[in-house]
Amino acid sequence: MRNKKISVKNIYKSFENKVVLNNLSLDIYESESLSIIGESGSGKSILTRCIVGLLNYDNGSINFENLTNINALNDREKMNYMSKFGILFQNSALLDSLNIKENLKFASKQDSFTKILSEVGLPHSVLEKYPSELSVGMQKRVGLARAILKRPEVLILDEPTTGLDPIIARQINLLIKSLVRKKKITTITVTHDMESVYEFADYVAFLKNGIIEWYGKAKKINQSKNSSLTNFIKGIN
């Protein structure tokens, strides 16, 4: 029995006459891992930003459990709503004027971060370092630690392996897989990387020009007859 967590209903979003999301509908279920894939500019990141409440959509509605139409929430309600999400941003988005400990303190007031650091495979010594002193891979791990530290209801991973070499990307994929499986958090992953999809996605939504062209189980993605999707998987434009 799948429980609906987030329901996106017929949303539109445009920027200066360019329609980015076009009457898009999508359901996201509790404890499942959904990967949103598609070419650059297909609307993947915009969709997740609308879901989180960082962007207002023009039309339609997004419902989160009993909350209906999150566009209509006031400032305080929206802040509470956003706190349900843990997000790993594309560039990690660690506050570069603060060290790692201070960054993690934004997510949790606790004093010891040893456990979470070991979960994401980082040494304790990184706590006193600044983001600029860490490699991109380590920054991603800290970003992931910050995202899961607040015990989110939904984890959003925006291009978790972008900018990483294949070895580090594989490590990050395995790390995410173990965390997602262990914690059973509802996860939405925006990615270009098919390895991420094969590794930890339960379901996949393929976006093209602001429309979901294909939705289904990750295991069945290679059996799809959708030419755009098969071209995307093969890396053909």
Add this chain to the structure above:
Amino acid sequence: MTRLLSNALALTKRLFKLIFSFFHTIGEIVDFFLDCLKYSIIEKFYTNIFLKQFIKIGFNSLPVVGLTSIFTGMVLALQSYTGFSRFSAESAIPNVVVLSITRELAPVLAGLMVAGRSGAAIAAEIGTMKVTEQIDALKTLSTNPFNYLIIPRILAGVISLPLLVIIGDIIGVMGGYLICVNLLNFNPTVYLQNTYNFVQFIDVFSGLVKAAVFGFLITFMGCYHGFNAKGGAQGVGQSTTYSVVSSSILILLMNYIITSFFFKL
């Protein structure tokens, strides 16, 4: 004829677009100001961030404001001497120096210096945070960016600028004193006595009011342009330029408005 008409139409269209964009920006600035006001009243205050910004904007600007003030005071004394010696009014130099420094030069020059130094830094820092999604990250970590980034900076600007100007006043007057006493053979006691007797509370006060307003304008414009930065490095650079240009123009405009207000008192 048709070509002329289409050119005129295109020109009118561009003109309307420009006017619309101007009012749109004004609307955005007012909206940003109202948000600042709203969050400064009802939400959390970050004392440590305020103190950090106070050091950055105020204390770290001391050398540049001090240097500007001392050289301005020195130049003012020399130029006044050139003019006043033509009709044997050299004794008025201390009066001119103290009046010009306290009412006008210290606040305006300190304002322009801080706009170039701290205003640009604020716009660049917040702009970088915007384009690298750090501000979005703050939002999702239950931290209101207005409380965390904007309010402490504006408050630090409003408080630190008057303090900088008080120091600038003293250094500027001392610059005039140094020139008059060491180069123009003024009696040091008479110079200081003249300065002290001539300066009134309103002279210093009007300068401090200007400084507080300039402090607000510099930090507000820095925050506004940084917060609305778009794109990547180019967007951040653009927001920095806009911040310095707009705050400099506003400083000069407000300087006239405040001066005319005190002129009527």
